[in-house]
Amino acid sequence: MRVRVRLPDLVLGQRVEELVFALKAPLLGWREAAGGLPRLGKLARLALFMPRSPYGPMARRGRLLLMARSLEGGASPEAYFQQLLSEVRFNLSQDAEAVDQLLTVMLTGVIALGIVASLGFYGPLSLVVMVLVGVGAMLTIPRAYYPTIDDADLMGLALAVGVGIAAARLVDGYLALALSMLVYGSLKAPSLIHDVRLVAGLPTRVVASFNEVLTRPNPTPIRDLSPIEAGLMRLWGEARRIGAPAFVGFANELVLEYINTVRGALNLALAYGALTIGVGGALGAGLMGYIAGLIHQSLTTQAPLAVPFISNLPQGAFYSAVGSGVAGGMVMMDWRLGSLIGGALGLAAWLTLHALLTA
Numbered sequence: 001m002r003v004r005v006r007l008p009d010l011v012l013g014q015r016v017e018e019l020v021f022a023l024k025a026p027l028l029g030w031r032e033a034a035g036g037l038p039r040l041g042k043l044a045r046l047a048l049f050m051p052r053s054p055y056g057p058m059a060r061r062g063r064l065l066l067m068a069r070s071l072e073g074g075a076s077p078e079a080y081f082q083q084l085l086s087e088v089r090f091n092l093s094q095d096a097e098a099v100d101q102l103l104t105v106m107l108t109g110v111i112a113l114g115i116v117a118s119l120g121f122y123g124p125l126s127l128v129v130m131v132l133v134g135v136g137a138m139l140t141i142p143r144a145y146y147p148t149i150d151d152a153d154l155m156g157l158a159l160a161v162g163v164g165i166a167a168a169r170l171v172d173g174y175l176a177l178a179l180s181m182l183v184y185g186s187l188k189a190p191s192l193i194h195d196v197r198l199v200a201g202l203p204t205r206v207v208a209s210f211n212e213v214l215t216r217p218n219p220t221p222i223r224d225l226s227p228i229e230a231g232l233m234r235l236w237g238e239a240r241r242i243g244a245p246a247f248v249g250f251a252n253e254l255v256l257e258y259i260n261t262v263r264g265a266l267n268l269a270l271a272y273g274a275l276t277i278g279v280g281g282a283l284g285a286g287l288m289g290y291i292a293g294l295i296h297q298s299l300t301t302q303a304p305l306a307v308p309f310i311s312n313l314p315q316g317a318f319y320s321a322v323g324s325g326v327a328g329g330m331v332m333m334d335w336r337l338g339s340l341i342g343g344a345l346g347l348a349a350w351l352t353l354h355a356l357l358t359a
Helices: 014-027 030-033 038-047 058-061 063-070 076-117 123-141 151-170 173-188 189-214 225-242 245-301 313-332 335-357
Strands: 001-003 148-150
Touching: 014 030, 014 038, 014 076, 014 225, 014 245, 030 058, 063 173, 076 123, 076 245, 076 313, 123 245, 123 313, 123 335, 148 151, 151 173, 151 245, 173 189, 173 313, 173 335, 189 225, 189 245, 189 335, 245 313, 245 335
Parallel strands: none
Antiparallel strands: 001 148
């Protein structure tokens, strides 16, 4: 069994239609170019009745159409395309800024939740919210691969449940949670490595395929290896069908702008995900060190240890470590990496604090 999961791309996925429109409009006209495009096709019918200086959300979404309408018949195809390209470039830069801002908000939220959990307040709830933050990040980042559900998922879930039940009965629930996540993430590691390679090779594959339209009589078409490539298949097909070198060059300019924006968003996700994991690990490690210092001071001075004061801190450090690992892994990739990193950080926290977690 192998099922591909197509997650929605809420930010950059909508721009592929604009790339196709910007390529076809200088050749066919703006109304014909919008035909067959679901979102822009609907807006094109409205644009017929819009004033030339409209306002409001609908007008902002259809600004590319309105620009094309104003340029129709008054500019050469090259000048027409360059004007549309400048608008596409502006929209892509706005999307990149939106991804950056959303990731900043998510990182700030995870840090705040980690601090709350580390202080011993609402640890389980903070962990759940951190997981939801990771889900939000997955819907924000461009989808450069298809996550898959296969036999390894079923085997991993069954083994994780079995290990978790055994650990909960023999030791405690904290170890059960960490080991369950680590077992599932480890079994999914091969597919995770495969998808990491797909993501790393995406820019080269896409650019090479578009370049071959100009340089080879039988160019290699784009394959449906990711939602991004699936979306660009129509642009590649239009460039191949038109065939004129100038218009194929237009398609190459458009896809370079788009791929560079996608690559920038993926690099941001890696940086923010690593920072999320680092901050959570630092909070957990710092708290562990603080608790260890209190215990050492109590042993060396023979002063009584303020157990009520630290009673919730070990649990808080554990939840902070697990939650930041899960959220950071989901920002960087998806739930598989989140489970692997969250389980590893949770196991490290348990090994350090297991004597205090159930005290």
